[in-house]
Amino acid sequence: MGAAVKKNQWVLCALLSGTLLASEGFTQTQTHHPNLPPAEIVTQILLDHPNVQAANSQIRAEEANRTRLEAGHYEWNVRLGKQQRRANPTNATEERFSEWNAALERPVRLPGKAALDAELGARGVDLAAALRGDVLHEASRGLLRHWFAWLKENAAAEQWTAQVALLDRQAKAVQRRQQLGDAARLDTVQAEAALAQAEAQSAQAQVRYRTASEELRRRYPGLPLVAPGPIAEPLPVQGSEAEWVNKMMEHSHELMIARGETQRAQTLAERMRSDKLPDPSIGLNFLRERNGQENSVGAYVSLPLAGDGRRAAAESAVAQADSSARREAGVRQRINAEAASLYYSAEARLSIWQSSRHAAERLTHTAEMMARAYQLGEGSLNDLLFARRQANEAQLALRLAQLEALELRYRLLLDAHQLWDLD
Numbered sequence: 550m551g552a553a554v555k556k557n558q559w560v561l562c563a564l565l566s567g568t569l570l571a572s573e574g575f576t577q578t579q580t581h582h583p584n585l586p587p588a589e590i591v592t593q594i595l596l597d598h599p600n601v602q603a604a605n606s607q608i609r610a611e612e613a614n615r616t617r618l619e620a621g622h623y624e625w626n627v628r629l630g631k632q633q634r635r636a637n638p639t640n641a642t643e644e645r646f647s648e649w650n651a652a653l654e655r656p657v658r659l660p661g662k663a664a665l666d667a668e669l670g671a672r673g674v675d676l677a678a679a680l681r682g683d684v685l686h687e688a689s690r691g692l693l694r695h696w697f698a699w700l701k702e703n704a705a706a707e708q709w710t711a712q713v714a715l716l717d718r719q720a721k722a723v724q725r726r727q728q729l730g731d732a733a734r735l736d737t738v739q740a741e742a743a744l745a746q747a748e749a750q751s752a753q754a755q756v757r758y759r760t761a762s763e764e765l766r767r768r769y770p771g772l773p774l775v776a777p778g779p780i781a782e783p784l785p786v787q788g789s790e791a792e793w794v795n796k797m798m799e800h801s802h803e804l805m806i807a808r809g810e811t812q813r814a815q816t817l818a819e820r821m822r823s824d825k826l827p828d829p830s831i832g833l834n835f836l837r838e839r840n841g842q843e844n845s846v847g848a849y850v851s852l853p854l855a856g857d858g859r860r861a862a863a864e865s866a867v868a869q870a871d872s873s874a875r876r877e878a879g880v881r882q883r884i885n886a887e888a889a890s891l892y893y894s895a896e897a898r899l900s901i902w903q904s905s906r907h908a909a910e911r912l913t914h915t916a917e918m919m920a921r922a923y924q925l926g927e928g929s930l931n932d933l934l935f936a937r938r939q940a941n942e943a944q945l946a947l948r949l950a951q952l953e954a955l956e957l958r959y960r961l962l963l964d965a966h967q968l969w970d971l972d
Contacts, residue, residue: 582968583781584700584955586772591692591969594769598688604681611677615670621658623828628652634839646839654832654851662828665820672816676809683802689969690960692769697956699765702758704780704948709751712941716744719937723930736930743934747941783899783954786961790892793965797888800966804884807877814873818866825863827853888964895961898954905950909943916940 582588595601634646658666720740727737762774786793798804829852836845916936922928962968 582959582962584778584952585959586696588969590771590773591689592971594771595685595688595692595969595971597771598685600684601681601688604677604684608674608677608681611670611673615667615674618666618670619663621663621666623656623658625653625655626832628654628834646842648836648838648840650834650836652832652834654830654849656828656830659823659826659828662820662823665816665823669813669816669820672809672813676806676813679802679805679809683806685971686802686963689963689971692772693956693959693963695761695765695768696772697952699758699761699774700780701949701952702754702761703776704952705945706751706754706758708941708945708948709747709754712937713744713747713751715937716740716747719933720744731926739930739934743937780948780951781955783902783951783958785899786892786895786958790889793892793961794885794888796965797891797961798881798884800964801884801888804877804880807873807880811870811873811877814866814870818863818870821863821866825855825859827855827859891957891961891964895954895957898950898957902947902950902954905943905947909940909947912936912940912943 585591629649629651631647631649634648636644636646638644720737720743723736723740727734765772766774829850831850832848834847834849836843836847838844916933916939919928919933919936923930923933959968
């Protein structure tokens with residue numbers, strides 16, 4: 550009867566939650582996410598992450614590179630020369646003259662190339678920003694993964710601690726019954742052996758919990774490792790597969806990076822094609838000859854003669870652009886599959902949790918019935934210990950399944966940028 554009431558309450562809660570979520574639209578915006586650390590602390594920790602800081606520096610580097618491309622390598626050059634002239638006129642004394650020349654020149658960027666250089670620089674900045682977003686998103690995923698690993702180890706440690714306490718009371722009760730002559734020595738040995746096994750499992754669980762705590766503390770300094778409250782009941786995923794997949798692909802930084810690399814490669818290919826027509830150089834020169842007896846000022850234009858190297862460079866850039874476009878298609882295909890898999894995994898974990906809860910309730914109830922039967926002398930201790938072990942395993946599986954369902958739902962929200970959206 551109690552299980553049916555709990556089930557009805559859960560169904561009512563799920564329906565009410567679904568109604569509220571539907572009224573808010575597909576985004577499922579929530580002001581509170583249970584069993585997660587405070588959002589403002591998470592935000593600061595993620596923004597201070599070394600990989601995110603490195604990505605910020607890379608953006609500054611690309612901004613400087615954009616300025617370099619916009620300015621170009623079209624700089625003024627100065628040429629200076631000096632020479633000695635010797636003249637031997639017929640039947641005359643040899644004459645010597647000190648002469649020098651100077652020139653000022655610079656390359657000229659042909660029309661259209663400046664716009665391509667500016668676009669190429671902007672593509673680099675956009676790509677660096679997408680990389681920063683991907684690094685931030687991966688840091689968010691890592692924090693969520695390590696946080697729930699810590700919650701699972703905490704749940705396991707708590708479950709085994711409770712089991713040790715239960716078996717300790719059981720062993721003491723059996724010992725008293727033996728002293729009163731109501732239980733065999735074998736029962737006491739069995740109870741103590743079950744207690745020892747549970748204590749060993751509890752010790753291992755405590756070690757895993759401390760290890761997970763230390764890793765979380767060192768990976769994310771400043772994250773409060775406060776003992777979590779009761780595990781929240783996972784809510785069903787609202788919305789269709791297509792809606793979630795489209796949302797995740799829309800916000801996929803990995804896809805943005807692939808698209809940015811394709812766009813930059815295409816711009817570079819266009820720039821290399823424009824370089825098949827070389828940029829000319831213009832200049833002014835001044836000559837002083839025969840100790841200043843002759844002076845001249847002139848202007849000149851120099852134009853490189855294009856060769857096979859420029860044509861090959863343009864063809865290589867076009868091939869690279871085609872390669873980037875094909876890689877983008879591959880990334881899109883993979884992300885689409887991963888997004889659909891995440892959606893179905895989140896749905897499946899909810900069903901697994903519901904089944905685990907039903908099994909845990911039944912096995913716990915069975916263990917309680919066996920305990921009452923043993924107290925009344927109607928059952929064996931071996932059967933009771935077996936029932937206790939099954940109930941404990943079911944309760945532990947229930948808590949882990951509940952946390953996994955929560956984690957996958959939060960991962961779904963995170964990839965759809967509805968959780969810790971820092972962009």
